Amino acid sequence: MTDKIDIKNVAKLAALNLTTEEENKLEKDLSMIIDHFAALSEMNLPDEKISIHPLGTPLNLADDEAIIFLSHEEALSNAPESSDGQFVVPPSLD
Amino acid sequence: METHVELKTNSKMFCRCNVVETDKPNENLCPTCLGLPGSLPVPNKRAIEFITLLALSTKCQITTDGMFHRKNYFYPDLPKNYQISQFDLPVGTEGSLEIVVNGEFSTVEIERVHMEEDTGKSTHIGSGRIDSATSTHLDFNRAGIPLVEVVTKPLIKSSKEAVSYIEELRQLVIDLDISEGKLEKGNLRFDANISVAYENDDELGTKVEIKNMNSLRSLEKAIEYEISRQTKMLNNNETIIQETRHWDEKKEVTSSMRSKEGSADYRYFSDPDIPNMILSEDFIDKIKNNMPVLPSEKRNTFINSGLSIEEANSIGKSPKWMGELYKSVSDITNDSKTTFNWITGELQGQLRKLGETSPPEWMTAEQLAEIISLVKNDKISFTSGKEILAELIEEKINPEEYAISNKLIQENDTEEISKMVKEIIKENSEVLERIANGEEKLIGFLVGQVIKLSNGKVNPSVAKELLLKEIK
Numbered sequence: 001m002t003d004k005i006d007i008k009n010v011a012k013l014a015a016l017n018l019t020t021e022e023e024n025k026l027e028k029d030l031s032m033i034i035d036h037f038a039a040l041s042e043m044n045l046p047d048e049k050i051s052i053h054p055l056g057t058p059l060n061l062a063d064d065e066a067i068i069f070l071s072h073e074e075a076l077s078n079a080p081e082s083s084d085g086q087f088v089v090p091p092s093l094d
Numbered sequence: 095m096e097t098h099v100e101l102k103t104n105s106k107m108f109c110r111c112n113v114v115e116t117d118k119p120n121e122n123l124c125p126t127c128l129g130l131p132g133s134l135p136v137p138n139k140r141a142i143e144f145i146t147l148l149a150l151s152t153k154c155q156i157t158t159d160g161m162f163h164r165k166n167y168f169y170p171d172l173p174k175n176y177q178i179s180q181f182d183l184p185v186g187t188e189g190s191l192e193i194v195v196n197g198e199f200s201t202v203e204i205e206r207v208h209m210e211e212d213t214g215k216s217t218h219i220g221s222g223r224i225d226s227a228t229s230t231h232l233d234f235n236r237a238g239i240p241l242v243e244v245v246t247k248p249l250i251k252s253s254k255e256a257v258s259y260i261e262e263l264r265q266l267v268i269d270l271d272i273s274e275g276k277l278e279k280g281n282l283r284f285d286a287n288i289s290v291a292y293e294n295d296d297e298l299g300t301k302v303e304i305k306n307m308n309s310l311r312s313l314e315k316a317i318e319y320e321i322s323r324q325t326k327m328l329n330n331n332e333t334i335i336q337e338t339r340h341w342d343e344k345k346e347v348t349s350s351m352r353s354k355e356g357s358a359d360y361r362y363f364s365d366p367d368i369p370n371m372i373l374s375e376d377f378i379d380k381i382k383n384n385m386p387v388l389p390s391e392k393r394n395t396f397i398n399s400g401l402s403i404e405e406a407n408s409i410g411k412s413p414k415w416m417g418e419l420y421k422s423v424s425d426i427t428n429d430s431k432t433t434f435n436w437i438t439g440e441l442q443g444q445l446r447k448l449g450e451t452s453p454p455e456w457m458t459a460e461q462l463a464e465i466i467s468l469v470k471n472d473k474i475s476f477t478s479g480k481e482i483l484a485e486l487i488e489e490k491i492n493p494e495e496y497a498i499s500n501k502l503i504q505e506n507d508t509e510e511i512s513k514m515v516k517e518i519i520k521e522n523s524e525v526l527e528r529i530a531n532g533e534e535k536l537i538g539f540l541v542g543q544v545i546k547l548s549n550g551k552v553n554p555s556v557a558k559e560l561l562l563k564e565i566k
Contacts, residue, residue, distance in 0.1 A: 013166070013167075013359055013361065015168045058369060058372060059137065059368065059369040059370060059371050059372060060136060060369075061136070061137050061138065061139035061142060062105075062110060062136040062137065062138055062139060063139055063140075064103050064104045064105050064138050064139060064140035064141070065104060065105060065110060066104045066105040066110055066111065066112040066113065066114075067105075067110045067111075067112075068112070068122075069109070069110070069111060069123070069124035069125070070123050070124055070125075070128075072118065072120055072121050072123075075120050075123040075128065075234075076120060083231065084119070084231065085118065085119045085120055085233075086119045086120060086217070086231035086232055086233050087120070087231070087232040087233075087234070088229050088230070088231055088232075089170045089229065089230050089232060090229065090230070091218060091219075091220065091227040091228060091229055091230050092169065092170050092216070092230050
């Protein structure tokens with residue numbers, strides 16, 4: 001069994017507002033997932049190459065050529081609010 | 095030191111949007127850099143070449159089997175809610191960079207060199223203070239521009255060393271031609287992690303990160319302020335907390351911004367959209383074989399030409415034309431120091447006064463070498479040399495011809511000068527008496543009289559020598 005998950009901190013980092021009920025349910029679910037993965041460390045796999053990426057395909061790199069994809073108007077067309085050509089969001093501070 | 099270097103590519107890191115300077119916000123956007131669902135990031139080949147070049151030139155080990163990670167955090171200027179970055183498999187690790195501090199060589203150890211993307215720009219709208227803003231405006235032109243982060247090991251010991259390191263890194267990215275390297279444009283942005291410990295402590299103290307330093311001057315000031323703040327706290331037995339602090343340029347103090355997130359809070363995980371980044375031997379060799387001259391190599395060439403470490407370092411970090419002109423001119427004059435002084439002192443000074451950043455295109459190394467030689471061989475005075483240089487900046491002239499036609503050639507014929515000296519002595523018996531009574535300064539006056547008599551053509555040192563001979 002893993003250490004208790006700090007579900008409040010996880011929710012805060014993910015910017016989620018959870019009810020107490022949701023917190024309890026997710027805490028249980030996440031613990032189960034982590035326990036499931038913890039089982040891997042108990043396996044004896046000394047000669048196995050560690051798979052660190054889900055894709056086995058080689059990486060394609062794109063040529064450094066600029067293209068115009070969206071016009072300024074298109075880019076802003078779905079913004080709930082815009083002003084002076086910029087997206088407007090509620091005040092946020094670093 | 096953590097330094098972000100904005101790369102000089104045509105297109106963004108994971109999409110093909112234009113990377114250009116523009117006053118118009120949100121002009122260079124696509125679904126990928128806007129973080130729209132269904133878009134697929136594809137890394138920019140040139141950016142990967144550039145970071146490999148930087149990692150190789152800082153003597154890093156190259157991770158041939160690397161990958162991209164997602165660094166998750168919520169902030170409006172980050173449209174995907176994560177930044178594509180690198181975590182445990184950066185392109186370069188364990189490198190070093192030679193720097194010059196106070197005229198001596200030093201080495202900065204580099205921990206990692208990794209690839210990531212820039213964020214957008216936010217402007218907080220509202221009256222007065224930033225924390226009473228009523229809305230935030232976002233421009234995503236910058237979002238997705240390739241950034242390389244270079245992180246040093248915590249071994250830098252002074253503000254001077256930190257500044258020299260940034261100067262060296264800046265010159266390196268300019269010479270590698272991978273970034274504009276302009277601090278004022280934000281091509282190079284740095285944060286400093288500072289900790290203070292007792293002299294006998296084996297462990298480093300708690301680190302505090304300083305942000306918002308946008309010039310080398312503010313970097314130096316901020317580090318010095320922070321060292322003194324933390325030292326005072328230690329001496330008062332106060333606990334230093336790990337945090338991020340903001341450098342206030344006007345007040346010249348740092349102030350607490352927020353408590354620092356731990357790496358775990360960013361919930362790094364490998365980006366499932368981007369396959370592993372395998373850098374083949376071929377790819378790396380090709381970059382190695384096309385490596386330009388590095389600032390350290392350039393510096394060594396200058397040192398070998400006869401300059402001190404400090405001089406070599408300073409000319410290596412000057413505009414390109416200066417180093418090139420120095421090399422060509424000193425090859426002709428065979429006098430490194432004098433050539434260095436003429437170029438970095440007189441020539442640069444005169445250009446600056448005129449508001450010019452480089453010499454006129456007609457100015458050749460031969461012309462400049464000729465002026466230097468005329469002065470060095472006492473054919474003209476230093477003042478005349480400066481005059482000819484000023485003329486040469488104005489228009490294409492032949493220095494020696496100019497000196498002759500403007501009667502700047504000094505009289506070095508001792509017989510001629512002797513005649514004039516005798517004449518002056520005859521006319522100034524009173525002055526001679528005063529010199530005999532100890533007013534030796536008046537010799538200068540007599541030298542001046544000889545020069546005047548010759549219409550400025552006499553070499554002052556020869557005149558002085560002959561005068562002294564006559565008097566004694």
